[in-house]
Amino acid sequence: MGRRVFLSVLGTGFYNKCSYVDAQKQFKSVPTRFIQEATMEALGVEKWSERDAVYIFTTEKARQENWDKTSQVRSRYGAGEEPYIRLEQVLEEKHYAAKIEGVDIPDGLNTEEMWKVFEAMYNKLEDGDRLYIELTHGFRYLPMMILVLCQYASFMKKASICSLTYGNFEAIDRQANEAPLMDLSALTMLQGLTMGAAEFEKFGKMGSISDMFMQSASNKAERKLFQSLRSEATAMDESLATCRGLELQNGSHAVDLQKTLQQLQALGFSAPMGSLFSKMQSQLNGFGINGAQNLRAAIEWCIQYGMTQQGYTLCQESIITLLCEHFKDLNPFADKEDKKISNFRDYMSSIMAISRKDVEDESKWKGYLKQYVDLTRQLLNSDVIKKARGSYAPLSANRNQINHAGFIKPKSSKELCNNLNANAKNCLDAVCPLFATEITNDSDNEKPKLLLNLSNHPYSVWEEKQREAAIIYGPCVDMDFPKVRPEMSNEEFDKLIADYEQIILKYAADYIVTVHIMGEMTFCFRLISRLQAKGIQCIASCAERNVVEQGNERIKSVYNFTRFREYGA
Incomplete structure (x- = not known):
């Protein structure tokens, strides 16, 4: 497990002493001038080990006014000097095992200096660090920079944000001399949800956004629903990525996802999360209990989210599956229990793949086409196969293009994407209506x-x-x-x-x-x-x-x- 790392920017103000309390008033810090001391007390830094670290980032002025222990007095806004113990000495006297370091940063008054601030902070982080961030002081852009930094570090160094706090001195209770210590963890969750939503919007991946939802669970029932959502979303992602045709045709992952999303929406979450639930559910509306429609929805999902290879594979294999189902009463291999499905699929693939010129020249028919010549004629003359065959051939050729990595008669990626969209639609328009009775008949x-x-x-x-x-x-x-x-x-x-x-x-x-x-x-x-x-x-x-x-x-x-x-x- 990675280090525990406390990060905070030290300001330049003359700070008055007060105690900081959490929202439930279950924690109350010792009276202190420094929010850093109070937050570290709330986090239990006294129990951290020598491998953990505390980094206090200071500009030159902040180091002089609030960090450097060599000075023991300070003037309050032009008045006379009075005793003022700086943060460096305050933390030294705590005798923490964790390493404590004041890190110099520039003022950040221009873009070049801002990048130097970012670099100084980032260079202190190690792979797998667990970050505890305090955002109260410093120039107003610094808290935003720290949030961006931590998100960047989560990708580059697999860091994770464990705590995000703010000392709201402006809301102090003067009589009790207590100020709120605010938990801002919801900001990190919202930031994560935003990134997950962007990944979902661009790539159709629901697993990442479902992982972020877990942080918002406030009770056992919500946690169970979010666990179900994550499991179902991951299963859906994997089914699409690996072209699990039977699972997609069955539609159970999508149906379970829709049911869970409905249950979550009924709990009345905040607007950002509720909108994401609604967005996810709307994307699943094409799935249901109709097997043919589920396959169509899966193929359209692949097209929408750039899963071109999966789209070609699913489309070609789905067309064969649906045609075999439609013509199952004509299956010449029905008496071969162990091979009646695979042999019929091979036969139907041959029917769909035969070239236009060879359709009329029966001397070119080989294998099953020749063995079952009367059935071959019947199938080739059926309306549905006539409608689908013209668009099926390009699907087959382009799927081979992808599977052979474009080394043979290469086509551009743009051409492959555009052809999938057009030919898949034509094939599905020809075949899927055959199964409309699955959902439209009322008897x-x-x-x-x-x-x-x-x-x-x-x-x-x-x-x-x-x-x-x-x-x-x-x-x-x-x-x-x-x-x-x-x-x-x-x-x-x-x-x-x-x-x-x-x-x-x-x-x-x-x-x-x-x-x-x-x-x-x-x-x-x-x-x-x-x-x-x-x-x-x-x-x-x-x-x-x-x-x-x-x-x-x-x-x-x-x-x-x-x-x-x-x-x-």
């Missing part, structure tokens, strides 16, 4: 499907095989499995089950719900019975248990997902 038989995962294993940690098997149940939304305490009364247990039943029934009003439920057995049995009575399907994961010996008579159980099985009615 009970055509409601969209939704899988509720009520277990201790969130969808994000499911193995690929389990996710593929879950597609038939629709997008997946995680539900927290409750803690069923052994000492829970029957009344409490009944209420818990009823609460979960109501949550699930709300989903069932709009979706064809399947509940994946696994956990504490009495809870599962009671809830499953009630849900099945309402016509809601409940399923469990079936897995093979393999025992792996790890030596020293230890064994490890490895579970490999096999299938989903419905609970018996």
Whole structure:
């Protein structure tokens, strides 16, 4: 862990003694002329070690008037001299273990001197320092410079701001001779949020801004929501960055993010944070429970935020996925359980990739195209494939350009970005409307499907095989499995089950719900019975248990997902 470092600029004024108190009046300093002494007392610098440091920055005049211990008197505004112990001696008499140093800085009266001030401060910092900043005195630009300096140091030296304070002597209680010691940590949080918001606005990254939100949590409930937000935002960022098509098609990360943001907005945070919540949520509006629309929203996200390589990969693979879904009843590999998906994808890719001149010349058809010649003709003559093929070919060529780093027949980055925008739109316009019934049909038989995962294993940690098997149940939304305490009364247990039943029934009003439920057995049995009575399907994961010996008579159980099985009615 890095050093603890106290930073403060010393002023030139003739300071009167007073005590400084925090907002809750839980701390009261010794009477002192110097806010630095009071703040260091509040921070517990007496417990710091010899590896920690205190840097007091002084101009020539500040050193003479308020630092140099060789002088013991001072004139008060032209009056006679009186005893006046300078800060250097005050701190020396504390016998702190931490190193204390007065650091000379110029007055900063021009740009050149301001840079010298910045350099003098920055050069005192080391990698990983934890900064405790006091902002009361010095020229008015200096507190701003220190804030900018610390933000710069957080990038260059991985420093962190642990405390930011201001001694408000102007608000002194004359009768008690007490002045407020103000905590300005909210400024650092706002500065961090501003940078996180800029990163989100420019690059579409939500993880950084979510990290900054954690600092504003004032209770356990808020902290839990912010932890959820950070986890969901990071998962969303990673899904986009690594082109996790199934996760993006499922939409669970985006849906969970929207739900958490709604809960946070309902708590009534300050305007800056509330506006950021709203901004994040508006950017997620394209995602929902429609798998095709989720893929489209993910591709549009990549285009908007300059994730060109991910955009090409997601667009090309999404088009193939959606076409396979649309034509699944024509799948010639349906009897090959282990390869029916991969083989059909390869076949559909060949359909989309065949050149225009070869479409009419069947002698050029090879592989699956020739093996299933009648189906090939049927697919090539379908309206949707005709509409999509023209824009799909450039997607494929440009994706290869990127994957081969532009060493073969290179194109400019601008051309690649522009082509993605145009061709992706054309392909998605052709294919996505085929799946509009997922969200537009009102009849009970055509409601969209939704899988509720009520277990201790969130969808994000499911193995690929389990996710593929879950597609038939629709997008997946995680539900927290409750803690069923052994000492829970029957009344409490009944209420818990009823609460979960109501949550699930709300989903069932709009979706064809399947509940994946696994956990504490009495809870599962009671809830499953009630849900099945309402016509809601409940399923469990079936897995093979393999025992792996790890030596020293230890064994490890490895579970490999096999299938989903419905609970018996």
